[in-house]
Structures are given as C-alpha cells and as structure tokens.
Amino acid sequence: MSHINLSAIHQRLDELSKLKKLKDDDSIKQALQKRGFSRRDFMKWAGAMTAFMALPASMTPVVARAAELSDRLPVIWLHLAECTGCSESLLRTDTPTIDSLIFDYISLEYHETLMAAAGWQAEHNLEHAIEKYKGQYILLVEGGVPTGDTEGYLTIGPHGTTGKQSAVKASENAAAIFAIGTCSSYGGIQAAKPNPSNSVGLSKVTDKKVINVPGCPPSEKNIVGNLLHYILFGTLPALDVFGRPKWAYGLRIHDLCERRGRFDAGEFVQSFGDEGARLGYCLYKVGCKGPYTFNNCSRERFNSHTSWPVQAGHGCIGCSEPDFWDTMGPFEEPVGDRLYDTVLGLGADNISDKIGIGVLALAGIGMAAHALIGVAVSKKDEEA
Known part of the structure; x- marks a missing residue:
C-alpha cells in the first residue's frame, strides 16, 4: 500500500x-x-x-x-x-x-x-x-x-x-x-x-x-x-x-462461508428441517447462491455482526447481483441453467454430492505436487 x-x-x-x-x-x-x-x-x-x-x-x-x-x-x-x-x-x-x-x-x-x-x-x-x-x-x-x-x-x-x-x-x-x-x-x-x-x-x-x-x-x-x-x-x-x-x-459469499467445510466434504442439506440442516450442512442443494454472489455478508453479517441468512438456516439468494430476481430463482433450488465448474467437470447441480470428494482429491494432488517440488528443490540444492 x-x-x-x-x-x-x-x-x-x-x-x-x-x-x-x-x-x-x-x-x-x-x-x-x-x-x-x-x-x-x-x-x-x-x-x-x-x-x-x-x-x-x-x-x-x-x-x-x-x-x-x-x-x-x-x-x-x-x-x-x-x-x-x-x-x-x-x-x-x-x-x-x-x-x-x-x-x-x-x-x-x-x-x-x-x-x-x-x-x-x-x-x-x-x-x-x-x-x-x-x-x-x-x-x-x-x-x-x-x-x-x-x-x-x-x-x-x-x-x-x-x-x-x-x-x-x-x-x-x-x-x-x-x-x-x-x-x-x-x-x-x-x-x-x-x-x-x-x-x-x-x-x-x-x-x-x-x-x-x-x-x-x-x-x-x-x-x-x-x-x-x-x-x-x-x-x-x-x-x-x-x-x-x-x-x-471482491470475494464470493461462498469463499468465507462458515459452511464451506461442509461443502468441501460433500455434506449437504437435502431438505429444510432434515438432519443435515440440524447439523449445519451446506445449503447448496436447497438453493444457496453463495458460489455465484459477490459480497461480504459471510464475514460481516448483520444486526451488530450477530447473524446472517446462511447462519440462520436459509441459503443466500444472490441479492447483490444484477437482475437477481430473474437469474437466481427459484430461491430454494440450485440454479438449473448454470454449471458450477468442478474437478469432475459435470456441474454441481447434478453431482453436488461428489463435489467434496473432488475438491479434497484436488487438494491432495496439490499437496503431493508441492511435496515433489520440495524434494526436487532439495536435491538440486544438495547437488549444488
């Protein structure tokens, strides 16, 4: 700065x-x-x-x-x-x-x-x-x-x-x-x-x-x-x-959401009031638009930083995006005409149960690659 x-x-x-x-x-x-x-x-x-x-x-x-x-x-x-x-x-x-x-x-x-x-x-x-x-x-x-x-x-x-x-x-x-x-x-x-x-x-x-x-x-x-x-x-x-x-x-709701870990693990609420909802699972499958919405609600919250819709149990409806009334509805269903790019490349609306596995697999690949690079650099330093 x-x-x-x-x-x-x-x-x-x-x-x-x-x-x-x-x-x-x-x-x-x-x-x-x-x-x-x-x-x-x-x-x-x-x-x-x-x-x-x-x-x-x-x-x-x-x-x-x-x-x-x-x-x-x-x-x-x-x-x-x-x-x-x-x-x-x-x-x-x-x-x-x-x-x-x-x-x-x-x-x-x-x-x-x-x-x-x-x-x-x-x-x-x-x-x-x-x-x-x-x-x-x-x-x-x-x-x-x-x-x-x-x-x-x-x-x-x-x-x-x-x-x-x-x-x-x-x-x-x-x-x-x-x-x-x-x-x-x-x-x-x-x-x-x-x-x-x-x-x-x-x-x-x-x-x-x-x-x-x-x-x-x-x-x-x-x-x-x-x-x-x-x-x-x-x-x-x-x-x-x-x-x-x-x-x-600058960041998506999804990036700092407290339920992001549940998303990565493939743990989703299937319907409001089910066991997943009670345990705080990800709300993507019941319509959360956090992956498509840019705002800081998940960090700043409302009412003196007390809570926000996702914490209270309802998914983000994308209200800070242009034309959200037309593009984000129905609010309690995943966006059917938009594919969320995943490592499996099939779109989250159809395979959201598998997203967590894919993300974790990608993270594992990344960690393994990082480890291999570290070993290679270490050997190069020794030879030098």
Whole structure:
C-alpha cells in the first residue's frame, strides 16, 4: 500500500475539520460517549474498519479521525422506488452500533424518512441543500428509477417531480454518488420481469460516475465504509465490472462461508428441517447462491455482526447481483441453467454430492505436487 499519500489524506481531513458541524453543541465523539462507547471501543472499531477497507493497520488513527469528522460532511439521501429497507438496515436497531451512530451524526441535509419536514418545506430543503453545497455534497440514492412512458409511476413532492427528474438534478452537482441497495444499483425487484415501471439502476439515468453498494439490504458497514473511503481519499474506490467497490465485493459469499467445510466434504442439506440442516450442512442443494454472489455478508453479517441468512438456516439468494430476481430463482433450488465448474467437470447441480470428494482429491494432488517440488528443490540444492 505504498501508493497511499498520507500527506494528502491529512490535508483533506484538515480542510474538513474547518467546516461547520451539524450540531454546534454536540459531536460524534460526545455522542459515542453518551451511548457508553469508550475511546478503546472506538479505536477497536476504527481498526476493524481499517482492515475491512483493506487498508494497512498503520492507518487506524487516520480512519478514526475521518469518522470523527464525518459530521461535517453534507449528505443528500433520496428515496425512489424502494421499501426503505436500506435505511432500516443502518438506522433501526435496538443496540446502535458505532456505524449507525456515526451515520446519525453526519450532516444529513435531506432524508425523507428521518427529517421532520414534509410537503413544500421538504421540497425547499432539498433545493436549498443542492444549491448551498453545490459540488460538495455526497448523494446517496435508495431505490430504482422508473423511466420511459411509466416515469410518472414515481412522482414525488408538491411540484409533482418524477423520481428520475429528482435523481438527475441531484446528481449534476454531487461530489460523489452512491447507489445504496440493489434497487438503486440495478433496478432491484422493480426491474424484475416484466418490469412494468421500466425501472433501472441510477447509473442508467445519469452520466456521472455512480458507486454501486448493492444488497437487499447492504450491511451498515458497506454504507459507512464507502463514505469513510471518500472522506479519506476524495476519490472513487477500485470498482468491479458491475460498479461495486472491490474492497467490499471482491470475494464470493461462498469463499468465507462458515459452511464451506461442509461443502468441501460433500455434506449437504437435502431438505429444510432434515438432519443435515440440524447439523449445519451446506445449503447448496436447497438453493444457496453463495458460489455465484459477490459480497461480504459471510464475514460481516448483520444486526451488530450477530447473524446472517446462511447462519440462520436459509441459503443466500444472490441479492447483490444484477437482475437477481430473474437469474437466481427459484430461491430454494440450485440454479438449473448454470454449471458450477468442478474437478469432475459435470456441474454441481447434478453431482453436488461428489463435489467434496473432488475438491479434497484436488487438494491432495496439490499437496503431493508441492511435496515433489520440495524434494526436487532439495536435491538440486544438495547437488549444488
């Protein structure tokens, strides 16, 4: 990570510290203390977040400072065609995490679910925030965007503005744009066939660069982590082909799943409630889409890192992938039209019972080859 310019990061944070806080008589540091979080708790969180964003451990103090200064960050959050689940993921918890408390204290200039204003006052707040912080604010959009002849299916506010019009206008002068959740990233359930509202992801209606943070919903750490990344670097993170940050969506659910050992051993739940389900066997044969889904749920989990669907006994449904409503169903059956490449080359949907044997055999071959290479190198060294 030698390419990280710490001097530039400190300069950005110094400039951010000069901006006005949302609450003059309060701060993120004070809010954490009131909630019972010690400085030690906060630094442990900052260390975990540093590792989470694939940054060197030496940057922990810098990440902590960025989090403390995030209450100077003007943020506009739009709700389009969605269920508000992404906001709920972050804010509705009986034991607020440091992530959610930080989000409570960032400068939310506009958020329809949280603000008290309604009607004309809400519309004025949005217009005022866009103008006041032109070129500075962070735009987060939740929900798909109806387009075409059915654009009017989503009409918002007293001016009768469509969701698409609001999104395009807010995108024009945003410093950074994040599509929060699968609906905003790729259209979500609104875009499922036959897509009667012609819904699309945010990136389809603006020519500005959009960072997709998919999931139904995404974890709070994926939301807050992206904001912190922008505060630190002022640039977009490395993205995959679907516009997702690689640091959060670089691995498959399958790669770090706690049931992966069961998969490798060929131990599968055959039907919900059977003996395999009781023993925690792999859920592939009852529809888990973990091998095809890129996200960090298996590492980060939900509800203060308490659990996630696979731990609770239901397979991943692939919700962070584009068009998952159409491509991943039926959710409780293996994907019939997709072959999972195995050492036997026959496809996991037909021979999942044999996958474990194949993987173990491949591992054995690899270990044997490694041993042979080691012997050959050793003999060469002796001859030399």
